[in-house]
Amino acid sequence: MINPSPTSAPAPRVPVVIIGAGPAGLTVANILRAASVDCVVLETESREFVEQRPRAGFIEEWAVRALRHRGLADRLVERAQAHSECEFRIDGEQHRFRYATLTGDRHFVYPQPLLVTDLVREYAVKGGEILFGVRDVALHGIDGDRPTVLYTDPRTGERRRIDCDIVAGCDGARGVTRAHVAPDRGTVARYDYGVGWLALLAEAPPSSDCVVFGVHPRGFGAHMARSPEVTRYYLEVAPGEDPENWSHDRVWSELHARLSATGAPALTEGPLIEKRVLDMHSYVVEPMTYGRLFLAGDSAHLVAPIAAKGMNLALHDALLLADALVAYYLRGDADGLRGYSAACLRRVWEYQEFSRWFAELLHGPSSGDPFRAGSARARLRRILGSPAAAATFAESYIGKVTGPMAMTTP
Numbered sequence: 001m002i003n004p005s006p007t008s009a010p011a012p013r014v015p016v017v018i019i020g021a022g023p024a025g026l027t028v029a030n031i032l033r034a035a036s037v038d039c040v041v042l043e044t045e046s047r048e049f050v051e052q053r054p055r056a057g058f059i060e061e062w063a064v065r066a067l068r069h070r071g072l073a074d075r076l077v078e079r080a081q082a083h084s085e086c087e088f089r090i091d092g093e094q095h096r097f098r099y100a101t102l103t104g105d106r107h108f109v110y111p112q113p114l115l116v117t118d119l120v121r122e123y124a125v126k127g128g129e130i131l132f133g134v135r136d137v138a139l140h141g142i143d144g145d146r147p148t149v150l151y152t153d154p155r156t157g158e159r160r161r162i163d164c165d166i167v168a169g170c171d172g173a174r175g176v177t178r179a180h181v182a183p184d185r186g187t188v189a190r191y192d193y194g195v196g197w198l199a200l201l202a203e204a205p206p207s208s209d210c211v212v213f214g215v216h217p218r219g220f221g222a223h224m225a226r227s228p229e230v231t232r233y234y235l236e237v238a239p240g241e242d243p244e245n246w247s248h249d250r251v252w253s254e255l256h257a258r259l260s261a262t263g264a265p266a267l268t269e270g271p272l273i274e275k276r277v278l279d280m281h282s283y284v285v286e287p288m289t290y291g292r293l294f295l296a297g298d299s300a301h302l303v304a305p306i307a308a309k310g311m312n313l314a315l316h317d318a319l320l321l322a323d324a325l326v327a328y329y330l331r332g333d334a335d336g337l338r339g340y341s342a343a344c345l346r347r348v349w350e351y352q353e354f355s356r357w358f359a360e361l362l363h364g365p366s367s368g369d370p371f372r373a374g375s376a377r378a379r380l381r382r383i384l385g386s387p388a389a390a391a392t393f394a395e396s397y398i399g400k401v402t403g404p405m406a407m408t409t410p
């Protein structure tokens with residue numbers, strides 16, 4: 001569909017250009033292709049890179065249902081493990097929290113690279129076009145009715161141009177599309193948690209059948225399954241800390257200390273195949289649209305991975321955007337596009353608020369501030385002791401949406 005034409009020749013015209021082949025961009029692309037709405041995806045990295053980049057692992061059941069409904073979750077449902085409980089460890093004791101019993105919904109453990117691989121394959125099967133390895137993507141005219149997207153073709157090094165109606169900005173936290181909305185055409189709300197998390201991937205089988213949150217005065221620690229061979233761990237550290245300060249032995253001794261509890265099996269150690277420090281911060285761009293540009297996923301909002309929400313939100317945006325675009329192209333109905341930003345932002349803020357609330361429970365006891373520590377412990381006791389508090393926590397933890405927000409569940 002995209003002619004290898006120099007910028008001087010007539011530019012190809014495609015209804016929708018999608019920038020970024022992450023979960024958000026690929027979901028939009030697949031749904032458009034299935035509805036015969038033409039689109040093209042531009043991605044800076046190679047196919048191999050995006051199919052291997054390790055990140056998320058926990059997908060909420062509403063998102064799995066929505067993907068399945070669109071024929072995008074067959075392999076996920078076949079291969080993912082479902083989790084219905086999590087566990088808190090504090091003062092050497094284990095406390096199981098059975099959220100699926102309270103909500104009816106579970107998490108599906110499916111590493112993000114597998115989901116991306118499935119979505120790339122499915123899109124290719126439908127004849128969809130992705131250009132990997134493009135450089136210097138630039139948008140023009142998004143406030144008019146004929147936007148153009150420029151990029152450098154990796155095969156020839158030449159500058160190319162595509163004319164389109166709509167640009168979907170799905171290029172993540174480090175992309176270029178967000179700059180067209182923020183800061184002068186909208187607001188960017190930011191929050192810095194003031195802590196770092198050492199994010200680790202260990203070549204070791206999970207040591208528990210569920211997510212484990214270690215709430216400890218030395219700092220928070222967590223265990224999350226990824227696959228039968230690989231487990232993700234987190235350790236709270238100082239922001240900006242150099243991961244090289246954390247040797248194999250130091251990591252494992254700290255994980256043992258922060259995740260220990262009477263009766264809990266010892267952690268199975270293994271080589272650390274990823275070790276990086278995340279400075280825990282979040283942002284939200286409002287509105288998520290400007291002219292013909294629609295942001296989706298991390299390009300519009302970053303949620304620190306405290307409650308494993310980022311990819312789930314990216315999928316929520318993508319499903320809403322794709323459905324709105326299909327309604328626009330097939331039925332001439334622009335209501336979905338007009339209401340897109342507001343519909344996304346309701347869930348975005350719900351998840352941001354929950355992540356911040358949960359973060360205080362996890363970080364308070366190690367803050368060095370006795371008031372925060374005491375409050376955090378009270379928060380945890382309430383979840384574990386009060387059925388009403390447990391139900392509220394469970395709904396937010398699994399992303400079960402009730403009330404007016406339920407209307408935005410795709």
Ligand code: RFL
Pocket residue numbers: 019020021022023024025042043044045050054055056057058059112137170171172173174175176199278296297298299305307308309310311312313314
């Ligand atoms: P992505 O996945 O970053 O994809 C954006 C794509 O755009 C490309 N790109 C460009 N392409 C063209 N032109 C440009 N100028 C471009 N600039 C960038 C990038 O190469 C990339 O391919 O964004 P998307 O689709 O919005 O998806 C968001 C999720 O990736 C993210 O929210 C999650 O990974 C967050 N997250 C988690 N979310 C969950 O829901 N559950 C989890 O369990 C979970 N665990 C995590 C996480 C994030 C983590 N890190 C690394 C911050 C665990 C970790 C450690």
